[in-house]
């Protein structure tokens with residue numbers, strides 16, 4: 001058995017929901033939410049450590065950044081198994097997301113590309129290791145870790161994109177669904193095979209699919225388990241961009257992500273992403289509006305805002321000077 005999740009943490013998170021739904025001060029709840037978030041992170045670290053022995057050296061998760069530090073690449077590398085995730089790789093994915101969130105090296109990173117290798121994105125959990133060796137409780141621990149890791153990936157300040165070459169299957173589709181955007185090579189495919197294995201998604205993919213395509217289409221994709229091509233994925237709204245026939249998914253993704261990479265004020269983009277994520281994840285509008293106000297208070301008269309206003313001022317003065325000269 002790996003490690004059981006902390007029941008107290010879950011209880012705390014649940015108790016916290018009541019005051020946030022209208023009664024009392026939402027701020028009163030934030031202290032205990034922060035404490036439960038810390039306890040949950042400790043749980044995740046323990047589960048990740050327990051998973052590390054399950055995997056060979058060749059399967060690994062790689063995190064790199066470009067020379068400017070603005071663009072990061074997270075690669076799932078296990079080509080002999082179509083980039084299936086061993087326990088070790090899940091632990092490394094957890095570590096990489098933590099590094100992106102907290103590491104000084106990634107403070108100026110604005111865009112994150114999540115990829116497999118040239119011929120495949122990811123075929124899900126490593127069936128050989130995980131499904132043969134894991135007890136029921138181990139499976140639950142894995143599900144808990146992967147749900148949190150992919151939730152944290154989605155909540156990163158960086159704008160993220162899944163770059164899909166070849167195919168994505170099972171848990172691989174759940175990783176694809178966890179990023180902000182999805183770019184597919186024109187010959188790539190996507191199949192949520194879970195029900196054909198007598199399973200359901202365990203990494204948060206079922207919930208994310210419904211949020212993305214709606215109930216009816218989610219039933220088609222998940223319960224029917226069709227193999228979807230890039231055009232079908234674009235029609236469903238799962239693919240945000242499909243590459244040209246002779247273009248790699250990487251090239252298409254770089255093009256698609258350019259506005260985020262080039263953004264003049266990355267802090268404002270991060271703030272906007274935070275508002276969108278918060279509104280999406282909280283059904284109580286007062287909670288979302290509080291969060292929006294908090295983000296706004298940091299942006300208003302902040303460095304970026306001051307810089308933008310000074311630029312507008314300089315441009316206005318230059319225009320006036322030019323008009324004076326013309327007179």
Ligand SMILES: CC[C@@H](C(=O)O)C(=O)SCCNC(=O)CCNC(=O)[C@H](O)C(C)(C)COP(=O)(O)OP(=O)(O)OC[C@H]1O[C@@H](n2cnc3c(N)ncnc32)[C@H](O)[C@@H]1OP(=O)(O)O
Pocket residue numbers: 080081082084123124125126127128169170171172174193194197199200201202203
């Ligand atoms: C609990 C998590 C759960 C979830 O939440 O969804 C899962 O992820 S369960 C896993 C779901 N994934 C699958 O069922 C995929 C199974 N694999 C395939 O259907 C096919 O391999 C493929 C991915 C469609 C590729 O087919 P093809 O191009 O014909 O290549 P091969 O079949 O020859 O594969 C090459 C090699 O890779 C091994 N492989 C592929 N996927 C996995 C996997 N998920 N785990 C372990 N190993 C995998 C495959 O066995 C071949 O190995 P060799 O036979 O040794 O060459």
